[in-house]
Amino acid sequence: MQVGVGVSIAKDYIEAAKEALFRAKKYITKDKIDFAIVFSTVEFAHPLFLKTISRLLGPTTIVGSSSLAVMSNQGFLKHGLVVMLISLSEKIYFNAALVEKISTKSINKAGEELAEKLLSGAKDIHRKLSVIFCDGLIKNTADLILGLQDKFGKSFPLVGASTADNPVFQKNYLYLNQEIYNDAACGILLGGNLNFGLGVRHGWKPLGKPRFVTESFRNTVYKIDSEPAVKIYEEYFARKIPELTKDLKRIAAFYPIGIYLSGKKEYLLRNLISIRNDGSLVFHGDVPVNSQIRFMIGAKDSILDATRQAASEAKQGMLEKKIDFVLVFDSVFRFMLLGRQVNKELEIIQEEFGRDTPIIGLCTCKEYAPLKIMEYSESAYSHNQAITILAVGK
Amino acid sequence: MLNILDIPFTPLDVAGILTIIFLGIALFLKIQRIKQLRLEVDKLNKSLEGMDEQSKLIIRTDMELNKIQEELDKKITSLYTLQELTRAISTTLEEPQIFKRIEVERLKEIGFEKALIFLYSEKDSRFNLYLNIGYVSEDVGIVKAFIEANGSQFLNLIKIQKTISSTSAVEGFIAKETINSLFTVSAFIFSVLLPKDGDKGFLFVGTENKDTLITEGDEELVTILTNQLGQSLENARLFEKTWNVQQELEKKVEERTRELALVIEGIKKISKRKTDFVSSVSHELRTPLTSIKGYAAILLAGKLGEVPLGVRERLEKINRHSDELVHMVNDMLDISRIESGREVMKIEPYDLKIISARAADLLSAQLKDKQIELSIDIPVNASEVLIDVNQIERVFINIVGNAIKFTPVAGKIFIRAVSIGAWIQVDIADTGSGIPEEAREAIFEEFYRVDSLINQQVKGTGLGLALVKNIIEAHGGKIWVKSKLGAGATFSFTLPVK
Numbered sequence: 001m002q003v004g005v006g007v008s009i010a011k012d013y014i015e016a017a018k019e020a021l022f023r024a025k026k027y028i029t030k031d032k033i034d035f036a037i038v039f040s041t042v043e044f045a046h047p048l049f050l051k052t053i054s055r056l057l058g059p060t061t062i063v064g065s066s067s068l069a070v071m072s073n074q075g076f077l078k079h080g081l082v083v084m085l086i087s088l089s090e091k092i093y094f095n096a097a098l099v100e101k102i103s104t105k106s107i108n109k110a111g112e113e114l115a116e117k118l119l120s121g122a123k124d125i126h127r128k129l130s131v132i133f134c135d136g137l138i139k140n141t142a143d144l145i146l147g148l149q150d151k152f153g154k155s156f157p158l159v160g161a162s163t164a165d166n167p168v169f170q171k172n173y174l175y176l177n178q179e180i181y182n183d184a185a186c187g188i189l190l191g192g193n194l195n196f197g198l199g200v201r202h203g204w205k206p207l208g209k210p211r212f213v214t215e216s217f218r219n220t221v222y223k224i225d226s227e228p229a230v231k232i233y234e235e236y237f238a239r240k241i242p243e244l245t246k247d248l249k250r251i252a253a254f255y256p257i258g259i260y261l262s263g264k265k266e267y268l269l270r271n272l273i274s275i276r277n278d279g280s281l282v283f284h285g286d287v288p289v290n291s292q293i294r295f296m297i298g299a300k301d302s303i304l305d306a307t308r309q310a311a312s313e314a315k316q317g318m319l320e321k322k323i324d325f326v327l328v329f330d331s332v333f334r335f336m337l338l339g340r341q342v343n344k345e346l347e348i349i350q351e352e353f354g355r356d357t358p359i360i361g362l363c364t365c366k367e368y369a370p371l372k373i374m375e376y377s378e379s380a381y382s383h384n385q386a387i388t389i390l391a392v393g394k
Numbered sequence: 395m396l397n398i399l400d401i402p403f404t405p406l407d408v409a410g411i412l413t414i415i416f417l418g419i420a421l422f423l424k425i426q427r428i429k430q431l432r433l434e435v436d437k438l439n440k441s442l443e444g445m446d447e448q449s450k451l452i453i454r455t456d457m458e459l460n461k462i463q464e465e466l467d468k469k470i471t472s473l474y475t476l477q478e479l480t481r482a483i484s485t486t487l488e489e490p491q492i493f494k495r496i497e498v499e500r501l502k503e504i505g506f507e508k509a510l511i512f513l514y515s516e517k518d519s520r521f522n523l524y525l526n527i528g529y530v531s532e533d534v535g536i537v538k539a540f541i542e543a544n545g546s547q548f549l550n551l552i553k554i555q556k557t558i559s560s561t562s563a564v565e566g567f568i569a570k571e572t573i574n575s576l577f578t579v580s581a582f583i584f585s586v587l588l589p590k591d592g593d594k595g596f597l598f599v600g601t602e603n604k605d606t607l608i609t610e611g612d613e614e615l616v617t618i619l620t621n622q623l624g625q626s627l628e629n630a631r632l633f634e635k636t637w638n639v640q641q642e643l644e645k646k647v648e649e650r651t652r653e654l655a656l657v658i659e660g661i662k663k664i665s666k667r668k669t670d671f672v673s674s675v676s677h678e679l680r681t682p683l684t685s686i687k688g689y690a691a692i693l694l695a696g697k698l699g700e701v702p703l704g705v706r707e708r709l710e711k712i713n714r715h716s717d718e719l720v721h722m723v724n725d726m727l728d729i730s731r732i733e734s735g736r737e738v739m740k741i742e743p744y745d746l747k748i749i750s751a752r753a754a755d756l757l758s759a760q761l762k763d764k765q766i767e768l769s770i771d772i773p774v775n776a777s778e779v780l781i782d783v784n785q786i787e788r789v790f791i792n793i794v795g796n797a798i799k800f801t802p803v804a805g806k807i808f809i810r811a812v813s814i815g816a817w818i819q820v821d822i823a824d825t826g827s828g829i830p831e832e833a834r835e836a837i838f839e840e841f842y843r844v845d846s847l848i849n850q851q852v853k854g855t856g857l858g859l860a861l862v863k864n865i866i867e868a869h870g871g872k873i874w875v876k877s878k879l880g881a882g883a884t885f886s887f888t889l890p891v892k
Binding site for chain 2 (some may be wrong): 011078079207209214218235236237249254295296336337340
């Protein structure tokens, strides 16, 4: 497998596309490039931008998305474009597909549709892994994952993310070949002679006494310990609903709740989306009734430790086989908490995989991955505040 | 009365009773244990509650710390960006370029994606747009119309020199909601641009991000930016002013040079005409003078009969004056030849001592008549010059001859030479009557004669020093005179060595 990464921060998106491709192509000696993963900040999301890449690449499948920030071996970029070109080895197969207009249909069905499209191109191959990108503005993406799992099977390794939108533009874009889409999800199905390792960690630590969800529906929690759910936030921050709402962005980023999962090393995080006037709380991801929850707190050291652990787990998953590239889905909330130290995560990942291993990533608002991929028996969870590191090799 | 011992207990009964007693004790112990456990649970609960309270404190403190950290991070990032912006705008001296250096990427780094700069033109009495980031032309039109309609409010903002934002509105200024709606932003800052001279105005920055809350730090930052912009505008305007003045000056110098060239050209033409005229007149004079001299000589020789004494005397006068006239005509011809370049200097190395000795020899009779002492001091290192020997000899004869004329009896004349780099400077000094200051330059002009008593007694054509000057300049040298009335004069001139 040959992999090349190119980056550009040129203002003009056509120039940027040319520059990034030129740089990425330098690492590929084979004639055939099988597919390209394109991550860009939102300013680049223009049809001509993809058409330029497509024109320059020829018949190569392009998948990707826009995000608040993108990552490469050179660090995070708040304005830029990252292109990863992949020329697969023999006996490795892939298929790419997209489902659009998700808000006009059942999300579960959209998940099934995407899975069917991905599977339709890979009927006779030994499928190994699916990587999904989803518009971060789509709600209830857990249903999308369920829809995918209904078709793939619950234990099929599914890794992905909902992309983080730019707070100003409030738009996310998905890329497939020459077109850009909103309200969509796209993915790649990989199979054949392929290996991968996965690490998912967040690093937030529980604080305060455990509580129980006594009333909830999907991602809305009505009662905690038989009291209005908002009380937990009111007590912890000594503020009433209007003040909490004012600071919601910060509270959501830094103080999620954690769902205790028996036997797991970390709590499953759920970060707050909104506080309703009736005192119920809406989270990114489902919170089942009777879940034991804790208030969670993150610190730079603990989340960087988590990055280290995730990278290490992803490497271990490769069982010392050669790693051809690494994909990183990094939560926007980590981005916010780390502030100016955001590139330390990349340093840690590079320490683990080596500086020459091609790495690309993007800022996400939700991450999808099994808690422990090595067991091959886990279904994918929807994570918040997590870093998902996927190492892929032959 | 029934005695318990009389009850016929079977062994099974006894066992049952013992079991009941045992169970009772066990129950009692359990109850005690439960009580104890409850106490411990209460204790643990209390401790958990205590920990929970501590957790709340930790979270509140953490929240504050995060806010401070965030603000600090933002400030550091903004300061870096401000530094870059400052560097960018201060490295240009062209006014339009200053605004172009504010790029959207840099603006985003300080938390805004929209910006406008308006400067108020006193001349046109209107606000003109100088920078637009993030607005399409249609939106700009709306904003511009709004600013024009509310011009007095914006002029007042410039007058009070205040930075205002969506969190620190000024009393009487346009409502925050109106600005948000018209400028399509959720948060904004207005900061005034105040260069010392010229048009003043304001910078508007805004963001659509609903989460943005403008802090004092943001206001300070934008104020620093506008101060820098104002400074750069000042520099650019000053530079433009200086540049314009310089251009004007250069233009004037060019004009004057052109005028001067024309004048010089005119003078050259006149001078040439004069030289030609003098040359032709001199030539024309020579023939009749030769005839006059010839006829006078014939008459004096008595070839046409005896000449009476009275006639002889007159004839001799005619002859003498004719000689003087011939001399004058020759000088004039020499001057015009040198001036017109027709007289080519035959340059050769020569010893000044020989020339000065020859001149002294030639003038020895006059020196002797007036008992004037001539001393010559030409050192070896200042004797060899590159000259036209005949011409320089005329220079010596002329200057020394003049000195003899204007030096009283028993006076002194000195000829000195000194080496100065590639030149030899010759000084010929006398102890004569001196030359008045106002005449020191004019004496080198043709036919100029100092208006003095002594000059009325001493004969002269007024051409000698003009000829001397022409000869020296034809050698590339210079000539000048220093004098003090009644204390003599020193004529100095330079001659080339190489």
